[in-house]
Amino acid sequence: MKLVGLLTVTLCLVGADARAQQQPGMPGSMGFTGGIVASNVPPKMQDVTFKQRLGTQLPLDAKFKDESGRDVALGDYFGKKPVVLAFVYFQCPMLCPLVMNGISSALKVVPFTAGKEFDVVLISFDHRDTPEAANAKKRAHLQHWAVPETADGWHFLTGSEPEIQRVTSAAGFTYQWDEESQQFAHVSGVLVTTPDGRLSRYFYGVEFSPKDLRLALVDSGQGRLGSVVEELLLYCFHYDPSTGKYGAAFMNILRLGGVLTVGLILGFVVLMRWRETRHVAERHA
Secondary structure (H helix, E strand, O other): OOOOOOEEEEEOOOOOOHHHOEOEEOOOOOOEOOOOOHHHOOHHHOOOOEOOOOOOEOOOOOEEEOOOOOEEEHHHHOOOOOEEEEEEOOOOOOHHHHHHHHHHHHHOOOOOOEOOOEEEEEEEOOOOOOHHHHHHHHHHHHHHOOOHHHHHHEEEEEOOHHHHHHHHHHHOEOEEEEOOOOEEEEEEEEEEEOOOOEEEEEEEOOOOOHHHHHHHHHHHOOOOOOOHHHHHHHHHEEEEOOOOEEEEOHHHHHHHHHHHHHHHHHHHHHHHHHHHHHHHHHHOO
């Protein structure tokens, strides 16, 4: 399903050529700043999209290399904690750094720590990316955000084209190489998965709401993450796949308000009865 007005698709060009910078649009649309609208999308770019496949199981046996060059399986990062997952490539000059910065910006406000309550996995969809490039990108990113202590929670993976496509296809993420610009066209966004590797939440763009990310981690954590406060927030807010955001669950709020009102009334009655009983006892003392 195409989500109108929510997705950012950018054709990243070498350098800072402003003609290539793209704006929020639909999956499958390019949204150029130069005035090309969705109806004028080049045919070869119409398949660039990020379709929601909620509940889909990721191929945890997919093989990659981590930023140190070690052979790993995707499943090595799953099992106990929810995972924040994004598809980027480490030579991307504009959009991918924005996605990574958007994740870190939101996480600064989230009361959980990467490596403790959840992990962040960034998979390069460019098979030419190397562990050396991944390591350089990781060090630069964590240094920029002054969070070197979370290094164990951030994982930058590279792999072969077939293994990459196994994961991107499962997640509904497609991309195209543009020969003219020598860059990839792709949709920006981030996913949150359950500890067992099922796709739970999609968020689109390059800026992500800390509230939405917090709720998504609790929601995807299958009871392993969050306090009573988070559980209460989940009762009052629900995830809307059509917007990729958490919105107020009005019926739940009304029910909660009714319960609180009844509780206050009962508390007031009990207090009045107690005071009355105490007053009678004092009169007969």
